[in-house]
Amino acid sequence: MQKQSKMDKKLESHEEIIRIGVDAETEREINEALKKRAAGRRWRDPVPWPSFSRTTADLPLENLPPALREALQEAAASYDQLWLPPEKATGRLAWLKQPLHQLSLYYVNKLGGKQTTVNDALLRLVQELVLLNNAQNQELVALQYRLEALERKADGEEGTA
Amino acid sequence: MTLPQALHQAVGFSQPGNAVFDHACALQDALRGWGVDSWIYAGDRQTPWGGRVRPLSHYRDGGDLLLLHYALANETTAWARTLATPLLLYYHNVTPPRYLVGLGDGLQTASRRGREELPLLRRQTRLALAVSAYNERDLRAAGFTRTAVLPILIPPTLLEIDPDPLIPRPEGLTLLFVGRLAPNKRVEDLLQLLYYLRQIITDVHLNLVGSDQQARRYVAYLHRLTVQHDLAESVTFAGQVSRAALAAYYRQADFFVTLSEHEGFCVPLVESMRFDRPVIASACAAIPETLGDAGVLVHEKRYPVLAELITLLHGDAALRERVLVAQRKRVAAFAPELITARFRTLVEEATAV
Numbered sequence: 097m098q099k100q101s102k103m104d105k106k107l108e109s110h111e112e113i114i115r116i117g118v119d120a121e122t123e124r125e126i127n128e129a130l131k132k133r134a135a136g137r138r139w140r141d142p143v144p145w146p147s148f149s150r151t152t153a154d155l156p157l158e159n160l161p162p163a164l165r166e167a168l169q170e171a172a173a174s175y176d177q178l179w180l181p182p183e184k185a186t187g188r189l190a191w192l193k194q195p196l197h198q199l200s201l202y203y204v205n206k207l208g209g210k211q212t213t214v215n216d217a218l219l220r221l222v223q224e225l226v227l228l229n230n231a232q233n234q235e236l237v238a239l240q241y242r243l244e245a246l247e248r249k250a251d252g253e254e255g256t257a
Numbered sequence: 258m259t260l261p262q263a264l265h266q267a268v269g270f271s272q273p274g275n276a277v278f279d280h281a282c283a284l285q286d287a288l289r290g291w292g293v294d295s296w297i298y299a300g301d302r303q304t305p306w307g308g309r310v311r312p313l314s315h316y317r318d319g320g321d322l323l324l325l326h327y328a329l330a331n332e333t334t335a336w337a338r339t340l341a342t343p344l345l346l347y348y349h350n351v352t353p354p355r356y357l358v359g360l361g362d363g364l365q366t367a368s369r370r371g372r373e374e375l376p377l378l379r380r381q382t383r384l385a386l387a388v389s390a391y392n393e394r395d396l397r398a399a400g401f402t403r404t405a406v407l408p409i410l411i412p413p414t415l416l417e418i419d420p421d422p423l424i425p426r427p428e429g430l431t432l433l434f435v436g437r438l439a440p441n442k443r444v445e446d447l448l449q450l451l452y453y454l455r456q457i458i459t460d461v462h463l464n465l466v467g468s469d470q471q472a473r474r475y476v477a478y479l480h481r482l483t484v485q486h487d488l489a490e491s492v493t494f495a496g497q498v499s500r501a502a503l504a505a506y507y508r509q510a511d512f513f514v515t516l517s518e519h520e521g522f523c524v525p526l527v528e529s530m531r532f533d534r535p536v537i538a539s540a541c542a543a544i545p546e547t548l549g550d551a552g553v554l555v556h557e558k559r560y561p562v563l564a565e566l567i568t569l570l571h572g573d574a575a576l577r578e579r580v581l582v583a584q585r586k587r588v589a590a591f592a593p594e595l596i597t598a599r600f601r602t603l604v605e606e607a608t609a610v
Contacts, residue, residue: 114555114563130566137456137457137565140456145445145482145486181477181480209481209485
């Protein structure tokens with residue numbers, strides 16, 4: 097299954113999946129029955145299900161070198177710009193141009209869709225790596241502080257001794 | 258307490274179908290019905306229109322009170338800051354900028370400025386109204402101390418309209434979503450739900466009714482999803498439709514479904530309840546407040562379970578009726594006479610200050 101959005105995670109804090117406005121006991125029973133029915137069925141998972149606008153909003157952009165920051169922003173803004181909307185053909189040969197236009201769009205957009213899926217996966221990968229790198233940097237800084245504190249403590253103990 | 262002789266309103270946009278403008282028109286009808294002189298001054302008009310609207314330049318500053326509808330920052334909100342007339346501010350919520358990523362700098366800027374500039378109106382505002390308690394929290398956070406909640410006035414005229422006979426009735430189970438196609442509405446989640454639901458019920462159709470002009474890139478993304486996941490024939494992108502067509506879509510729907518993440522009120526919930534259509538909606542933002550104890554609230558977007566839920570409700574008339582009974586009770590809270598009476602009281606209070 098695809099990664100859940102922040103809001104999905106937030107919603108999970110509630111005890112039941114749905115609130116249907118009946119008494120608590122019936123509501124619990126309905127929730128359990130639905131979960132059971134869903135678990136008993138074989139589903140085709142829609143993989144991948146790309147999200148709209150891979151956003152850079154959650155990334156620690158301020159900590160990144162400018163070139164990397166700009167590249168990430170550019171990638172997030174353009175990764176899915178492959179879809180071509182249908183246009184209405186005009187003029188004397190519109191009756192001929194319109195179906196030809198639609199036919200070509202069908203194949204172009206099919207290919208564009210596959211390319212977007214690839215772009216989406218790569219963009220997610222880069223964004224995850226940036227987050228991982230940032231987390232490791234923070235850990236490194238914390239460890240450096242700790243090391244310095246331990247060194248100070250050791251120096252103090254040596255001085256006392 | 259008495260009503261003012263005149264209470265004009267100011268809006269950013271005056272296009273019929275725009276939720277804020279429709280609401281302003283409903284309030285205008287109420288005010289005129291009480292004998293109060295009332296015009297709507299709009300930032301997007303150069304000449305008077307329809308016996309209702311005038312351009313901002315026609316407004317004569319120095320009146321008793323002006324009702325300013327506040328959503329995104331725009332020409333009207335900047336203009337209002339220059340006025341000497343005290344304001345009755347009506348806050349409709351500002352879609353947070355994070356939902357507007359990728360939709361152009363203009364919208365994001367309008368959203369960010371909308372939030373940043375809201376506190377600048379505190380000094381001029383006698384009373385700040387919000388369409389929901391959820392929105393009222395924004396007003397409080399912006400430093401407004403005199404606030405009140407006034408739900409959106411939705412005249413039941415849609416129920417009285419003959420539905421457009423040209424709207425085709427899909428075969429099988431029909432789901433309906435009404436609203437702007439915008440990222441905060443999470444229409445992609447509805448498509449994902451449809452993807453799972455079609456694995457149980459093959460004959461199912463989703464009608465998406467609402468403007469698709471504001472976020473074209475997002476709409477292209479939705480189209481792409483429907484093609485990629487073989488849903489194109491099960492989804493209708495109806496765009497913004499006439500009132501008669503909207504009535505037809507409500508009447509032919511088996512369920513109204515929304516998995517939106519950000520709503521200041523959500524008018525279609527009330528309309529669906531009026532049309533006696535079972536509502537299934539995410540427990541986000543103002544949605545739980547508007548639904549009260551009615552409808553089905555989704556606390557977790559677990560699509561297989563939600564697909565099973567729709568199947569269950571579709572097949573179980575008794576359970577569906579229990580949902581509808583609660584909705585009929587809830588929708589009474591939005592009766593126009595109740596909202597207009599509350600509006601009158603609030604206007605009188607603001608005038609008396």
